[in-house]
Amino acid sequence: RGLGDVYKRQVQSLKDRFPRQKFVFLISIMADKDVDEMLALLAPLAERFVTVTAHNPRAMPAQTLAEHIRAYGCTAEAADSIEAGVARAEELGGEGPVCALGTLYFSGDVRKAFAELVKG
16 A cells, blocks of 8 residues: 555544544655655645654655645744654644654654653
8 A cells, every 4th residue: 555545544534533623733754755645635634734854864854844835835834853843733733633643753752752741
């Protein structure tokens, strides 16, 4: 199965669990992936995006990803680190849903940063 199938299932799950809600997406994507395909699926659900660079040499830099998202017509800002991105996404999300997705290479760092944010 292609990456698009994975994102289609994720998007459908978000629609099912959070009907008619918009998300703040914390996102990191590998530079060799089809960003346009992902954005076509995510953009209708997005309030805005916060981009980060996963700790992987193949990761698209956060600023490059944010520029790509903005060119696609969505609101996006780049964070200097995963920790800063988690904090900013939480701040922007307020009482609404925040969803971290993209590469699995940043999921452990996101969980750790979120745990520190909640603890602090």
